[in-house]
Amino acid sequence: MSFQILGTGSFLPEKVITNEDLSHMVDTSDEWITKRVGVRERRVCTWESNTYMGVQAAKRALENAGTAPEELDLIIAATISADTITPGLAGMVQNRLGAKCPCFDMNVACPGFVYALDVAAGFFARGTVKRVLVVSSERMSGLLDWTDRSTCCIFGDGAGAAVLGPGDAYLASVLHTQGGDDIISIPTAWDNSPFYKNSREKNAVHMLGQETYKFAVNAMVNDIRAVLDKAGLTGSELRAVIPHQANYRIINEARRRLPEIDPDRFFMNIQRVGNTSAASEPILLDELARAGAFVPGDYILLSAFGGGLSSAASVLRWTKA
16 A cells, blocks of 8 residues: 545745846846746745744645644655754644644755655555655755855745545655765754864855756656656656756756657746745645646656755656545
8 A cells, every 4th residue: 555645735935036136136137047947036935934834835735635633643844944953844843733643854855755755655555654744845045145146046935745645546656866965065064063173165055057957857857767667657648747846947858858758748837936945846736736737547747856966756646636
């Protein structure tokens, strides 16, 4: 037994930052950002915490699933930007919801939500859970160097969540990690110790653009083909591909290399929300589900890549009416 998705939810903070707004903060322009990344605007937190966003997305997913917090047997959170080292996001969401179940955080950067689904599948396979909440919330605006135009224009804040129940709709997954901090990293100072003298870089996102692009395209193409093969499906059978919303050019190049999948099956909201790291896939999944994009029996593929370097893909069959 694996699981099925019972409900989804998402949340975006109130403040919208357009490319025009950014052009007054850093040497960039709407044309430069749109052409290179595909983002036109993004949401950023002004008063909303990571926990607040995660709770709001979780509440909406629970309501959509017709599930009470007391029914949850497990909460898994995927985030790199929790408000505190401990308690983690999952524990704070549990507290705010009034749930009583075990919970823990996962840090796999952008593929975190897809990794968390696979971890949840293991609990269902052992028969130890009946209701699981997977929530991803990212306040990336707090991890950016807002003087670096190569990174500050890419990211946004937001949260997404899904409630899972017993079923056979989780068909296959592939997970990969190519360890190292040479291409993508977010250093942490940990500088309270008077004995530690090692200097650290600024606590902000560092990315090598070209290397990230190459890794992301190759990982996405390879993972999608591998997970389809594992699920016994062809690209033409997919209703939707929900890719990590990192960069329009990455997604466009990947779908060009995957002619077996209709290009229109690749969905995007990057132009409105930017790259919300691990929250990227559940936010888009929720938007599409609430728009009525899926019917029971549809095959949906999730694909993500990011820091680690890590990547993942999974195939689900939609069951919610």
